[in-house]
Amino acid sequence: MEIKKLIGAWSVILLLTACKQGQLPFLVQSYPHEDYGNQLKKQGLEETSLGRQWLQRAEWALQNPVSIDIPFSLNGVFYTDDIEAGAWRFSLKQGSALRIHANWKSPDSSRLFMDVFFFEDGKWEHVGAAEKGTCHLDFECTEDGEYLLRLQPELLGAGQYSLTLERTPTYSAFPVQGKDSRAIWSVFGDDRDGGKRRHEGIDIFAERGTPVVAPVSGVVSSIRNGGLGGKSVWMRDHTRGHSLYFAHLDSQAVNSGKSVKTGDTLGFVGNTGNARNTKPHLHFGIYVRFQGAIDPYPFVDNQLREAPVINGFPTERYQVVNGAKANFRQGPAMDFKVISSLDEGDLVWVKGQTNEWVQVETPDLRSGFIHSSLLTLPSPNVESGKERWAFWDPFVHPADSFQLREGRLAVLGSFKGYRWARDEEGHSFWISSN
Ligand SMILES: [Zn+2]
Known part of the structure; x- marks a missing residue:
């Protein structure tokens, strides 16, 4: 573990500085997410599909972050039956102090892990974590570069979070009295x-x-x-x-x-x-x-903007594009790069929202943002189904298919030649469009 990129504020400062100098090695040798992952492995859960997915998703999140500017806030959701992790990347300059806070509400009191990474030598290096049982991190950046925040609930953990990332003054006094x-x-x-x-x-x-x-x-x-x-x-x-x-x-x-x-x-x-x-x-x-x-x-710099308060939480797990086209962007503003253009009726999984943008994941597992005016709830299209092949996840595991018997289906949305459908028993899956 490497922590030289951050100077933690207040109590944490001692830990990080001590570790940097190679003293007191019993401090900060592991962090809550890593401890939890090791526990899963020790209990043999790494061999189970769920345990494996949890560990993979933690790694996968690092390769698929969305991009944000500071200050930033988001209201997001993690579901029990969805093995999930969220990742947000941002640039920071040396000397910037950042406060990351997630107000995490979990009906089953599951934990949420908060970790920070720094991009170095072509990969994300772990540089900091919220203390056990907390979702709060104050740190000062000691090197210009790209940083990444990862949130992941424990296995099968569910809840809602209000996330804020905002800068705080680094020096407690401005060098010229009465000025800013x-x-x-x-x-x-x-x-x-x-x-x-x-x-x-x-x-x-x-x-x-x-x-x-x-x-x-x-x-x-x-x-x-x-x-x-x-x-x-x-x-x-x-x-x-x-x-x-x-x-x-x-x-x-x-x-x-x-x-x-x-x-x-x-x-x-x-x-x-x-x-x-x-x-x-x-x-x-x-x-x-x-x-x-x-x-x-x-x-x-003491003229810092606060992160906005977000009104409301996502109420639906998926939405569809309601216009002829929708730009799917890396971040929640018009100046972020367009990842792809989605078509009318395309289905996306909703992960969180700001006041104007919805953070989504496409069925082929790309993370980004769509302006909220371009999304709507799906209106199911009922058709009498014929016998055909259906797929759990044709974009990632195209060979994983099963035979579907005749019966009525509600079609909710589409994506890249497939349609997302639900049968009369409430099972959801993909069917090919033709
Ligand atoms: Zn000068």
């Missing part, structure tokens, strides 16, 4: 000196004399005077080990070696150094060992 991230007018990477060098930080504009404060607790490592930065302060962030740089100060208010708490004044905004011809501002930089200057923006 809207006062950042020059970002990391901007050209400097006609493109000869890059801007290794961000500029936060404020009136001369505005207090510059410690965004985290730490120690002042040096006070400097002169050069590009003019009057500057360096401090060390105790939690992360980063060096923080505050430049162009009008004056400094601390001495080297002083311990500071979050919010303590380090100095005052000015325009010393090479800022003498611009308006007073704080140049703020973050330097990381073996990495150099990194973008401070995700650390100081």
